[in-house]
Amino acid sequence: xxxxxxxxxxxxxxxxxxxxxxxxxxxxxxxxxxxxxxxxxxxxxxxxxxxxxxxxxxxxxxxxxxxxxxxxxxxxxxxxxxxxxxxxxxxxxxxxxxxxxxxxxxxxxxxxxxxxxxxxxxxxxxxxxxxxxxxxxxxxxxxxxxxxxxxxxxxxxxxxxxxxxxxxxxxxxxxxxxxxxxxxxxxxxxxxxxxxxxxxxxxxxxxxxxxxxxxxxxxxxxxxxxxxxxxxxxxxxxxxxxxxxxxxxxxxxxxxxxxxxxxxxxxxxxxxxxxxxxxxxxxxxxxxxxxxxxxxxxxxxxxxxxxxxxxxxxxxxxxxxxxxxxxxxxxxxxxxxxxxxxxxxxxxxxxx
Amino acid sequence: xxxxxxxxxxxxxxxxxxxxxxxxxxxxxxxxxxxxxxxxxxxxxxxxxxxxxxxxxxxxxxxxxxxxxxxxxxxxxxxxxxxxxxxxxxxxxxxxxxxxxxxxxxxxxxxxxxxxxxxxxxxxxxxxxxxxxxxxxxxxxxxxxxxxxxxxxxxxxxxxxxxxxxxxxxxxxxxxxxxxxxxxxxxxxxxxxxxxxxxxxxxxxxxxxxxxxxxxxxxxxxxxxxxxxxxxxxxxxxxxxxxxxxxxxxxxxxxxxxxxxxxxxxxxxxxxxxxxxxxxxxxxxxxxxxxxxxxxxxxxxxxxxxxxxxxxxxxxxxxxxxxxxxxxxxxxxxxxxxxxxxxxxxxxxxxx
DNA sequence: CTGTGGCGATAAACCGATTTATCAACTGGT
DNA sequence: ACCAGTTGATAAATCGGTTTATCGCCACAG
Numbered sequence: 001x002x003x004x005x006x007x008x009x010x011x012x013x014x015x016x017x018x019x020x021x022x023x024x025x026x027x028x029x030x031x032x033x034x035x036x037x038x039x040x041x042x043x044x045x046x047x048x049x050x051x052x053x054x055x056x057x058x059x060x061x062x063x064x065x066x067x068x069x070x071x072x073x074x075x076x077x078x079x080x081x082x083x084x085x086x087x088x089x090x091x092x093x094x095x096x097x098x099x100x101x102x103x104x105x106x107x108x109x110x111x112x113x114x115x116x117x118x119x120x121x122x123x124x125x126x127x128x129x130x131x132x133x134x135x136x137x138x139x140x141x142x143x144x145x146x147x148x149x150x151x152x153x154x155x156x157x158x159x160x161x162x163x164x165x166x167x168x169x170x171x172x173x174x175x176x177x178x179x180x181x182x183x184x185x186x187x188x189x190x191x192x193x194x195x196x197x198x199x200x201x202x203x204x205x206x207x208x209x210x211x212x213x214x215x216x217x218x219x220x221x222x223x224x225x226x227x228x229x230x231x232x233x234x235x236x237x238x239x240x241x242x243x244x245x246x247x248x249x250x251x252x253x254x255x256x257x258x259x260x261x262x263x264x265x266x267x268x269x270x271x272x273x274x275x276x277x278x279x280x281x282x283x284x285x286x287x288x289x290x291x292x293x294x295x296x297x298x299x300x301x302x303x304x305x306x307x308x309x310x311x312x313x314x315x316x317x318x319x320x321x322x323x324x325x326x327x328x329x330x331x332x333x334x335x336x337x338x339x340x341x342x343x344x345x346x347x348x349x350x351x352x
Numbered sequence: 353x354x355x356x357x358x359x360x361x362x363x364x365x366x367x368x369x370x371x372x373x374x375x376x377x378x379x380x381x382x383x384x385x386x387x388x389x390x391x392x393x394x395x396x397x398x399x400x401x402x403x404x405x406x407x408x409x410x411x412x413x414x415x416x417x418x419x420x421x422x423x424x425x426x427x428x429x430x431x432x433x434x435x436x437x438x439x440x441x442x443x444x445x446x447x448x449x450x451x452x453x454x455x456x457x458x459x460x461x462x463x464x465x466x467x468x469x470x471x472x473x474x475x476x477x478x479x480x481x482x483x484x485x486x487x488x489x490x491x492x493x494x495x496x497x498x499x500x501x502x503x504x505x506x507x508x509x510x511x512x513x514x515x516x517x518x519x520x521x522x523x524x525x526x527x528x529x530x531x532x533x534x535x536x537x538x539x540x541x542x543x544x545x546x547x548x549x550x551x552x553x554x555x556x557x558x559x560x561x562x563x564x565x566x567x568x569x570x571x572x573x574x575x576x577x578x579x580x581x582x583x584x585x586x587x588x589x590x591x592x593x594x595x596x597x598x599x600x601x602x603x604x605x606x607x608x609x610x611x612x613x614x615x616x617x618x619x620x621x622x623x624x625x626x627x628x629x630x631x632x633x634x635x636x637x638x639x640x641x642x643x644x645x646x647x648x649x650x651x652x653x654x655x656x657x658x659x660x661x662x663x664x665x666x667x668x669x670x671x672x673x674x675x676x677x678x679x680x681x682x683x684x685x686x687x688x689x690x691x692x693x694x695x696x697x698x699x700x701x702x703x704x
Numbered sequence: 705c706t707g708t709g710g711c712g713a714t715a716a717a718c719c720g721a722t723t724t725a726t727c728a729a730c731t732g733g734t
Numbered sequence: 735a736c737c738a739g740t741t742g743a744t745a746a747a748t749c750g751g752t753t754t755a756t757c758g759c760c761a762c763a764g
Contacts, residue, residue, distance in 0.1 A: 005720060016744045021722060030742065052470040053414065054720035057405045057749045064449075072435055079431045083424055086452050090459075095466065097416075098450040100438050107442075114447065118404040226640040254636060261642055284606060285636060288578040290613050357750060368714045373752060382712065406750035409719045708763080717754075724747075731740075 004048050013042040024050070056119065063094050065311060066115040069126040070103040070133075077282055077300060078128045081146055084304025085124060092312050094121070108136040116140065122311045125150075126304075130159050130193040144317075146307040147300075149324050156317035157324040158306045162194050165296040165329030166201025166249070169277045172294065172331060173247045174209045177339045178275060181206070182217040182245035184232045184255050186224045195251065198279065202249060217245055221255050229258020237266055237274075246340035247275035253282040256293055256336075271338035281332050292334035299327045356400050365394040376402070408471065415446050417663060418467045421478040422455040422485075429634055429652060430480045433498055436656025437476060444664050446473070460488045468492065474663045477502075478656075482511050482545040496669075498659040499652075501676050508669035509676040510658045514546050517648040517681030518553025518601070521629045524646065524683060525599045526561045529691045530627060533558070534569040534597035536584045536607050538576050547603065550631065554601060569597055573607050581610020589618050589626070598692035599627035605634040608645055608688075623690035633684050644686035651679045 006024075010017045015035065023031060023039040042048075056062045067085055072078065086096045097120060101107040115123065116138060123140060127133060127148030135150045145157035173181050183202045186195045199218070206213045219235060221228035229250060236245055250256040256278035260270060268274050270291060278286060281297035306325065309315040318325045358376075362369040367387065375383060375391040394400075408414045419437055424430065438448045449472060453459040467475065468490060475492060479485060479500030487502045497509035525533050535554045538547045551570070558565045571587060573580035581602060588597055602608040608630035615626050622628055622643060630638060633649035658677065661667035670677045 003720095006722095007720080017721080018723085018744055018746095019742090022743090025722080027723095030740095032742070035742080049465065049469050051409075051720050052466075053405060053408050054749090055722075057403075057409050057720080057751085058722045060749075062405065067450075072431055079424055082450070083452060086450060090451075090463075095470070096450050098419075098434070098438060098448050099442075100435060113401065114404075117401050118447070226642070254640065257640065282636065284634065288606065288609065290578070290582075355750095358752095359750080369751080370714055370716095370753085371712090374713090377752080379753095382710090384712070387712080403750050406719090407752075409721085409750080410752045412719075706764085709761090711758105711760085713757085715754105715756080718752080720749105722748080724745105726745075727743085729741085729743105731738100733738085734736085 003051070004046050005051065006048070008046060009039065009043050009048050012046055013039045015039060060119065061121055062119050064097055064118070064120045065089055065094050065308065066097040066099060066120045066123045067126060068099050068101060068108070068111060068115075068123060068136075069128065070101055071128045072100050075128040077280065077298070078126075078147070080300035081126055081304035081307075084301045085126075085146075085308040088305050088308035088312065092314070094312065105134070105136070109138065112136050112138045124307050124311050125155075126307070129191050130162065130197075131190070132193070142311070144307045144311045145324075146303060149322075153322050155323060156310050158303045158310075158327055159193075159324055160298050160303065160329050161326035162197035162329065163201040163204075164326070165279065165331075166198035167205050168329070168331040169249050169279065169294075169296050170202050170205040172333070172337055173249065173275055173277060174205060174211070176247075176275065176337055178247040179211050179340075180214070180217065180245045180247070181211075182219065182236050182248045184229065184236075184248060184250045184259065185218055185220050186251045187220040187222050187228070189224050191224070191251075198251065216243065221251065221258075224252055225254050226258040226261065229255030230262045231258070233259035233262035234265075237262055237268065245274075247277070247337070250276065250278050252280045253278035253286045253293060253295055256295070257285060257289060260289060260293075271336050273341055275337040275340070277337060286332070287334070289336075291336055294334045294337045295332050296329045297332050299329060303327050355403070356398050357403065358400070360398060361391065361395050361400050364398060365391050367391060412471065413473055414471050416449055416470070416472045417441055417446050417660065418449040418451060418472045418475045419478060420451045420453060420460070420463060420467075420475060420488075421480065422453055423480045424452050427480040429632065429650070430478075430499070432652035433478055433656035433659075436653045437478075437498075437660040440657050440660035440664065444666070446664065457486070457488070461490065464488050464490045476659050476663050477507075478659070481543050482514065482549075483542070484545070494663070496659045496663045497676075498655060501674075505674050507675060508662050510655045510662075510679055511545075511676055512650050512655065512681050513678035514549035514681065515553040515556075516678070517631065517683070518550035519557050520681070520683040521601050521631065521646075521648050522554050522557040523561075524685070524689055525601065525627060525629060526557060526563070528599075528627065528689055530599040531563050531692075532566070532569065532597045532599070533563075534571065534588050534600045536581065536588075536600060536602045536611065537570055537572050538603045539572040539574050539580070541576055543576070550603065568595065573603065573610075576604050577606050578610040578613065581607030582614045583610070585611035585614035586617075589614055589620065597626075599629070599689070601629045603631060605630035605632045605638045605645060605647055608647070609637060609641060612641060612645075623688050625693055627689040627692070629689060638684070639686070641688075643688055646686045646689045647684050648681045649684050651681060655679050 006017050006020050010020045023036050089096045099111045123143040126146035131148050133148045149157040219232045221232040248259050256276050259276050263274050278293050278295035281295045286293040286295045310317050358369050358372050362372045375388050441448045451463045475495040478498035483500050485500045497507050501509045571584045573584040600611050608628050611628050620626050630645050630647035633647045638645040638647045662669050
């Protein structure tokens with residue numbers, strides 16, 4: 001039971017392999033309809049399926065893109081990037097070769113070699129957090145960076161616009177009338193870029209709103225989990241009323257989850273007594289908290305699409321901004337934000 | 353700037369391409385050390401890298417396994433299966449071709465054809481929930497099913513042992529002295545196998561413990577989310593004391609999250625007033641609840657490993673049980689289980 | 705001197721397609 | 735009758751390796 005090849009079709013249709021190839025590839029310019037139809041019919045009749053390996057050897061294209069990622073399993077929300085990349089690849093007739101390196105440089109180099117040896121048509125290098133990465137040796141030109149930027153530049157890259165995202169989050173609080181807005185930042189975690197950018201966005205909005213930033217309102221969570229959030233928010237909420245924030249912007253949804261808990265333990269209700277905004281829009285968490293959390297979504301799917309589209313050439317690589325494209329992070333309004341409580345009822349309508 | 357090929361090495365080393373091939377593939381039996389070393393040296397010197405496509409064409413092996421999955425992005429904890437499959441593949445020198453079909457049968461057939469055409473050495477068909485699946489046309493023999501079983505049998509498959517997992521969960525509650533144990537089942541969700549098996553396990557433990565199962569203690573969550581859990585658990589907890597459960601076994605961690613919330617709203621403390629056990633050990637949820645949730649872990653990583661190992665032939669395919677292997681689901685003890693509250697303090701030490 | 709066997713190495717076939725160069729037959733113009 | 739051009743089709747080269755069959759040479763036994 002051998003696979004049927006182009007020769008079998010040729011023999012059966014009484015033509016040469018050349019003709020079959022020509023017909024099946026649409027190069028039927030100089031081939032009359034009768035022959036063309038006969039070849040096509042025979043091909044489907046005997047169940048011909050082309051051998052992509054042979055074709056690739058000749059054409060030097062494998063219609064395969066490799067996705068190298070440092071880590072997948074540990075950050076499940078990032079799989080949307082993979083999903084998106086695969087979707088786009090499929091739309092254009094490409095298949096996705098997935099390699100996980102766990103961030104190990106040796107594995108990485110090995111993987112790049114193996115992929116090059118397989119003649120992949122291109123690569124996408126995905127990180128699971130925004131970061132600056134060492135470019136693995138031998139990485140082919142044109143490789144697109146996903147959620148990370150190459151240390152030396154020179155490659156197209158896409159990252160979430162954390163600064164603008166944070167600004168939207170804090171603006172939402174300012175719009176509701178908050179002036180004492182705390183920021184629970186990440187501590188020593190490996191998220192330096194996101195942490196810095198979100199802090200910048202936070203400060204920028206306060207500045208624009210004419211609110212003097214109070215350095216004591218920025219605290220660090222020892223770890224960016226619920227537990228870390230509980231501790232950090234607790235510290236904030238145990239201050240005397242005048243120094244206590246009326247709203248907290250959290251580095252991510254998990255620390256927001258902790259902030260909820262800290263508030264509840266102190267008899268504070270969200271959003272009546274305290275407004276909270278998160279980041280990530282982490283599925284199964286943000287929407288399921290009580291009340292549902294207002295947060296900023298990380299556009300993983302869109303970033304994945306962008307990266308693959310650029311790699312496939314259907315989108316032009318950005319030239320400005322050192323080749324890195326910033327993807328907007330939409331604010332997701334839910335129910336954890338309200339105006340600040342009127343502790344010392346302000347003298348209503350005091351003229352002007 | 354052409355790629356360096358085997359011919360270049362041959363010319364440079366003053367031997368024939370045949371000899372180079374022989375040396376570089378370890379078939380150096382009949383080749384003296386001096387030649388062997390010279391060829392090797394030249395090869396690395398001029399940076400020779402083999403062309404896998406050409407090699408595959410001749411050897412008929414691509415060292416590539418395809419992972420077809422119905423859905424990835426929507427069930428992030430399942431990516432551990434992908435991670436595991438990829439890890440094992442890499443360990444054995446294979447690369448993973450990833451295809452997501454979104455459960456679409458046409459896409460599926462198309463994907464199988466494309467993969468066959470690329471001469472993949474084998475396939476793994478992964479589902480994101482335990483289910484019975486229609487086998488796509490053309491699926492090659494030996495394909496391993498991951499977290500699903502083929503409708504007609506005939507393929508090796510691995511699924512979580514939900515029945516035993518549920519038994520472990522309920523046994524834990526029985527061991528603590530609970531007798532009124534509720535089960536919040538899934539409703540109309542597409543999880544029929546898991547739902548049925550977990551219910552069976554629940555009943556089985558009660559039976560063995562000599563506890564008459566109370567049908568009213570099994571309720572269905574309209575959806576398996578926190579919201580669904582709140583409603584279902586609320587219904588349970590609003591009953592008169594005699595009909596109220598002292599412990600709840602939840603279909604999954606998210607409904608357990610809802611059960612926590614329902615209990616809290618009623619002033620009940622966990623685990624003192626109510627014990628709760630979940631299922632899935634969903635990351636970022638189970639361990640982060642307050643108190644941390646005792647639950648049953650779904651062995652996604654192990655299942656992924658198993659599937660790839662069987663597909664690669666390093667593990668024999670099971671013959672018993674229609675070819676489906678059940679992977680144990682370990683009970684993860686945390687802090688949501690305690691003995692039932694002594695409502696009507698039992699007559700202590702009543703002899704015998 | 706001849707036949708046998710091993711050693712070192714290679715020419716040539718092959719994997720299954722694509723692509724280039726070529727060819728036979730026919731048409732039509734001169 | 736001869737050349738040019740068109741049509742329909744194919745032989746052969748190619749992609750870059752692996753594998754099979756063979757070859758020349760020398761040592762050694764008969």
